[in-house]
Amino acid sequence: MKTIRRLIYREVLSAVVFVAAGFLALFFFFDFVDELPNVGKAGGFATYRLTQALLYITLLMPNHLYELLPIAVLIGTIFVMARLAQSSEYTILRTSGLGPGRALRTLMVLGLAFAALTFAVGDYLSPAADKAAQLLRARYQGRISIGQxxxxxxxxxxxxxxxxxxxxxxxxxxxxxxxxxxxxxxxxxxxxxxxxxxxxxxxxxxxxxxxxxxxxxxxxxxxxxxxxxxxxxxxxxxxPEMVSVALLKPDRMSTVALFEYIQHLEENGQTSQRYEIEFWRKVFYPLSCLVMVVMALPFAYLHFRAGGITSYVFVGVLIGISFFLLNNVFGYIGNLRSWWPWLTAAAPGLLYSLLSLGAFTWLVLRR
Structure with a gap:
């Protein structure tokens, strides 16, 4: 089983890295195009040059990685599972002792590793890099403010x-x-x-x-x-963290900073519904990597025709996009309807996990 786990981990990890690198390169290009009109303008302490623009865009990459990592996990895992099923390698792995339970546990361990990476990027690397990016841009273009x-x-x-x-x-x-x-x-x-x-x-x-x-x-x-x-x-x-939360986007702050700001709002009799939802989303968001690998596992039990793997990967991408859209919609509706913050943040993940486990169970029993 160690050999099988090593095979699956190596294939999934390489696929996820490839997908994440492709997405980051695409977003780097989009951000670079958006930043080009600001290059050469004088403001702040000096002229905003191309090197500063490239540094600013690079500092935005950890936040993009945090946002894209779960969907990269989904696409990479679906591709690996579908390719193994298409080449009948997964059938050989099943006859070698990789039952449905073991396959699920194997991918769950991998999902936990990606969840830990997502938490580390979102709670430590991304807030520090985003704050440095905003201060860099403010140094050359002005100041950081919200509204008038x-x-x-x-x-x-x-x-x-x-x-x-x-x-x-x-x-x-x-x-x-x-x-x-x-x-x-x-x-x-x-x-x-x-x-x-x-x-x-x-x-x-x-x-x-x-x-x-x-x-x-x-x-x-x-x-x-x-x-x-x-x-x-x-x-x-x-x-300073509380002022930063009020001036910057709350989804780009660390979990600890959001928790302290929520405590401050409650102590002073202010509504904290929006920030509580964002706090619980920060808590549950890394666990979406587990949801992604569970969603990808049923693709290993499908039969593929020659060249049919692309359509299944595309379907997986649409499923991942729908998950993130539903996650955002639940956040807005929960804020308007004053739903429980933890339930608002956890509901999309629980719903898609149940659907994925249901599809996985049905495919195993059917085949």
Whole structure:
């Protein structure tokens, strides 16, 4: 059995690597074409040149690999299983002791290895590379921002509540256009603070050239006090990762960063449905590699005519695309309908796993 497992692992691994490399090359070309209009433009600290564009596109590849790895696993495994069935090699393997249960366990072990790789790429390599790519582009083209008003965050401290607005992140990691709105426990405005620039300190934020407007209501007559502070220390638990989550796409953040941001939102009474769905999708997404290998195994029990393998591989590609479309649709519907986040993220994988196991069982019993 070791020889059989080694054969299957070698064939599937080489096919998956080939498919993933082909997809990455295609996406590299598409990204390069999209980035060409920006080459030669002056902005930020220097002119955006071709070398910076190529580096930026290269830094996007880990995120593409994370998105494409499950479907590459599906296509590669289907191709190997269908080719073994077409050449009658799989029939020989079955007579050599590779029963349906052993075949399923063999591919599940391989799927677990691909799931671990997907998790490592999506939780460590992809967030770091994407953040470096965004900072690189911001250095040569401007700043990182979302919409016209930037990102909004909220934090409760003792008897006060702060609503925080960050317009953008600068290439050096500092924040631009920071505004703090402080309200008491009754919802009345206490003070507003604006600063053109702020940096992350040890115990909070350091706001530079801050303009503070305080609304004093304790005296006989309400008063408004204005003052300017060169460096204002603001103690807060809002971390750089939380600001990055608010300014960047949540699906490109690590699982830990999303979990911390969800905890922050819940502690401050804010809705976290969207981020909870994304968190559970990050948790379940690597397991889709297991779903892919289960979906590919029934192709080994089909009979192929000469040249018929291409059509079956194409059908497998359509099945994989439908899985990812359903995954995205469930995410949007779950967010609108307020479904349980974990069920919203896990439902497509469970549904396709049951269908694949049903097809596998039917083919085994039928043949």
């Amino acid at each position: 008003t930037g990102a909004w965050l909220k934090e409760r401290q003792a008897q006060t509540t702060y609503n925080v607005n960050v317009a953008a992140l600068a290439p050096d990691g500092s924040m631009q256009g920071v505004r703090l709105f402080e309200a008491d426990d009754r919802g009345r405005m206490v003070s507003t603070t604006t600063a053109p620039r702020a940096v992350f300190g040890v115990d909070g934020w350091v706001l530079e050239d801050a303009e503070v407007t305080s609304f004093l209501t304790s005296g006989p007559a309400p008063q408004v006090e204005h003052r300017t502070v060169a460096e204002l220390q603001w103690p807060t638990r809002i971390t």
